[in-house]
Amino acid sequence: MAQNVEPGTASGYQRLSLWWEAVPAPLPPRPVLTQDLQVDVCIVGAGFTGLWTAHALARTDPSLRVAVVEREVAGFGASGRNGGWCSALFATSDAALARQHGGDAMRAMRRAMQETVDVVGATAAGEGIDCHYAKGGSVDLVRSEAQRVRALAEVDQARAFGFGDEDLRWLGRDETRELIGADRVLGATFTPHCAALQPALLARGLADAVERRGVQVYEHTEVLDILPGSPGSRPSVVTRGGVVDAEVVVRATEAWTPTLPRLHRDIVPVYSLMVATEPLGAGFWSSAGLEGRATFADHRHMIIYGQRTADGRMAFGGRGAPYHFGSSVRSSYDAEPAVHALLRRTLTELFPDLEGARFSHAWGGPLGIPRDWHSSVGLDRDSGLAWAGGYVGDGVATTNLAGRTLADLITGADSDLVALPWVGHRSPRWEPEPLRWLGVNAGLWTMKLADRSEARRGRPSRVAGAMGRLLGQ
Numbered sequence: 001m002a003q004n005v006e007p008g009t010a011s012g013y014q015r016l017s018l019w020w021e022a023v024p025a026p027l028p029p030r031p032v033l034t035q036d037l038q039v040d041v042c043i044v045g046a047g048f049t050g051l052w053t054a055h056a057l058a059r060t061d062p063s064l065r066v067a068v069v070e071r072e073v074a075g076f077g078a079s080g081r082n083g084g085w086c087s088a089l090f091a092t093s094d095a096a097l098a099r100q101h102g103g104d105a106m107r108a109m110r111r112a113m114q115e116t117v118d119v120v121g122a123t124a125a126g127e128g129i130d131c132h133y134a135k136g137g138s139v140d141l142v143r144s145e146a147q148r149v150r151a152l153a154e155v156d157q158a159r160a161f162g163f164g165d166e167d168l169r170w171l172g173r174d175e176t177r178e179l180i181g182a183d184r185v186l187g188a189t190f191t192p193h194c195a196a197l198q199p200a201l202l203a204r205g206l207a208d209a210v211e212r213r214g215v216q217v218y219e220h221t222e223v224l225d226i227l228p229g230s231p232g233s234r235p236s237v238v239t240r241g242g243v244v245d246a247e248v249v250v251r252a253t254e255a256w257t258p259t260l261p262r263l264h265r266d267i268v269p270v271y272s273l274m275v276a277t278e279p280l281g282a283g284f285w286s287s288a289g290l291e292g293r294a295t296f297a298d299h300r301h302m303i304i305y306g307q308r309t310a311d312g313r314m315a316f317g318g319r320g321a322p323y324h325f326g327s328s329v330r331s332s333y334d335a336e337p338a339v340h341a342l343l344r345r346t347l348t349e350l351f352p353d354l355e356g357a358r359f360s361h362a363w364g365g366p367l368g369i370p371r372d373w374h375s376s377v378g379l380d381r382d383s384g385l386a387w388a389g390g391y392v393g394d395g396v397a398t399t400n401l402a403g404r405t406l407a408d409l410i411t412g413a414d415s416d417l418v419a420l421p422w423v424g425h426r427s428p429r430w431e432p433e434p435l436r437w438l439g440v441n442a443g444l445w446t447m448k449l450a451d452r453s454e455a456r457r458g459r460p461s462r463v464a465g466a467m468g469r470l471l472g473q
């Protein structure tokens with residue numbers, strides 16, 4: 001089981017998630033920062049954001065001195081524990097993007113995300129990383145009348161925004177059944193822009209790849225503060241072992257951002273939890289389908305997500321764990337027995353043939369939510385500080401786009417990427433406590449209640465819609 005993790009030991013890391021169990025042991029020893037350092041770019045955090053940024057920088061300009069500084073080990077955070085959906089989903093809805101930035105900018109963002117799904121697969125393959133990448137699309141099931149109303153509205157909206165069948169289409173009941181043998185299905189929406197992958201193998205493989213390209217990766221090195229520069233001075237990164245002085249510092253700490261000085265209201269950490277079965281037999285898969293490894297979810301309010309793994313398991317997750325007061329992030333929050341039990345029940349309800357199957361893993365991790373649900377990437381030239389994050393639950397592909405965009409911003413490349421509407425976006429700060437605790441947990445409860453009410457009455461819940469509008473979605 002991936003619970004009661006003891007970070008700091010190799011076995012502890014391997015228990016972070018199902019995915020981590022497949023990471024070859026022992027982990028290669030990486031240096032700890034023990035003295036002051038001067039580099040061109042210092043990246044704080046060795047998750048996908050930090051590693052993709054290092055990768056893009058090393059590729060764009062191999063002469064740059066780049067250091068990545070990580071408190072635990074590369075892939076320790078959400079990047080080594082997620083659902084492995086490498087999808088074109090972007091946290092901010094198309095409607096909100098179009099409202100704030102205009103229709104063309106929204107479409108450019110969407111197309112960039114779609115391309116990124118392929119870029120991740122191609123780059124991993126190019127670096128010799130076998131992360132079980134399979135681009136089978138994603139199927140979003142409809143299992144009630146209320147879900148049907150929402151799904152059809154989503155397809156209508158996609159058409160109104162200029163996206164055709166090749167981006168999102170409605171599947172009737174029979175067509176859905178050909179793809180996935182889930183129970184009580186009325187239909188589905190399907191997008192081809194998604195791949196399933198094994199995230200820990202990708203994160204660890206990327207860390208090796210950037211080292212091969214000359215990037216220094218320091219592990220077990222906690223960053224205590226990031227100090228901005230000014231037009232006359234460079235920014236710096238303060239660790240216990242030494243201070244890193246750099247031209248640019250990239251903050252890639254996502255859900256841990258509020259644990260850094262002065263940033264405690266920038267991002268809210270919310271936990272997403274997962275379970276996995278043992279490998280399932282051919283009999284199960286002959287009825288459950290998912291041969292091309294399409295990822296799956298349904299149109300309920302409280303997010304659920306699943307994938308058929310390369311070794312024939314179901315890996316399944318969902319939100320619903322409570323937000324912890326003061327935006328605190330602790331390993332003990334990765335295990336929430338009631339939510340794990342609910343996930344096992346929900347998956348078995350979707351696939352009744354799982355009754356009696358053994359669930360071998362349960363784990364979780366924090367993701368980061370900005371106040372306006374708007375992911376962003378940017379570089380402030382005056383302070384030398386760069387950042388990327390606020391992906392909500394859609395960071396697997398978005399981090400790659402962030403990394404390539406940051407490399408262009410840092411090297412001054414005048415590319416299409418730096419003109420995308422999330423570049424330079426600043427989200428408002430979250431409310432102080434206890435308002436933050438009340439607001440976030442009220443939001444989570446609203447989603448749960450809305451799903452329960454829809455399951456009972458069949459009609460779309462108005463409360464959830466109102467909550468969505470409040471959050472700017």
Ligand SMILES: Cc1cc2nc3c(=O)[nH]c(=O)nc-3n(C[C@H](O)[C@H](O)[C@H](O)COP(=O)(O)OP(=O)(O)OC[C@H]3O[C@@H](n4cnc5c(N)ncnc54)[C@H](O)[C@@H]3O)c2cc1C
Nearest residue numbers: 045047048049071077078079082083085223256394395396
């Ligand atoms: C259970 C779960 C399921 C998810 N499923 C999906 C999915 O299927 N598809 C999808 O697109 N997204 C998913 N996400 C979200 C996705 O995993 C994240 O958006 C993405 O991994 C974020 O990458 P990151 O590098 O920005 O952050 P992280 O991977 O969290 O990395 C941040 C790193 O910073 C380090 N750090 C923090 N503070 C410090 C410090 N002070 N000093 C030094 N280092 C520090 C941390 O140790 C960590 O390694 C999921 C998330 C979770 C938790």
